[in-house]
Structures are given as C-alpha cells and as structure tokens.
Amino acid sequence: MYYEDYRVYHEQNNALLSYLRFVQFEGDPSDLCPHMIPPVASIALCTPTKRDLRLPVLSAKNETRMLQKLREIALKRLHGFKETVEDDEELLRKRGKTMEYNERNCIVYRMGEKKVSFRRVYNIVA
Helix, strand or coil, X not given: CHHHHHHHHHXXXXXXXXXXXXXXXXXXXXXXXXXXXXXCCCHHHCCCCCCCCECCCCCHHHHXXXXXXXXXXHHHHHHCCCCCHHHHHHHHHHHCXXXXXXXXXXXXXXXXXXXXXXXXXXXXCC
C-alpha cells in the first residue's frame, strides 16, 4: 500500500514540475518538443495538459525560475490560511475529544496542507 501511495505522489509531483518547467520556459515552445517524454513532432501536441508528457530539467536558469514559481505559489497558499499550525494544534488539544469526527478531520487536513506548503516554501532557496 505504501509503495502505491508513493508512486501516485511521485507521479503528481513530476507532472507539476514538468508543467512549471513548461510555463517558465523563455524561448520558442517548439524547442521543447524533442525534450518531452515521449518526444513529440509538432508544437500543437507539445503541451503537458493535452497529453501525459514529462519535461526534464532543461537548464539551471529555467529550473531556478520554475522553483521560484513553485515557492511563490506555496507562499500564497500558506498566507491564505487565517490560523497557524500552532493554532490548529492548540484547538485539537483543547477541543479535539469533543469535536465531531468530520470537524476534527478537517482541522487535521488543514494542518497537513499548511505543513506541505511550509516545506515547499522553506525547502526552496529563494
């Protein structure tokens, strides 16, 4: 079970990074076609959203732009939460045993979203 979960998580991350590499690329998009996995012949087919395409690292400059964009997205997501992780933990400590099952799960889920965004923001060097 763990292996399957990891495989899905890895594929989703790979798709996200491929898409960000594509949109952060500066230049003629047709130059990307031979780098796609699998390679494509026409620019009309050269969009990650139309097919299950992967785009590997193209250059240090493009990868830097892609990671900065990922950090920016995660930072916006993190700032969208009113409460901090510590606030959520405190709420669960105080009221966790008396909360409805779904309410508790929503708070736990929200904490997880914040932790993922936090890791993305602070693991990517600005």
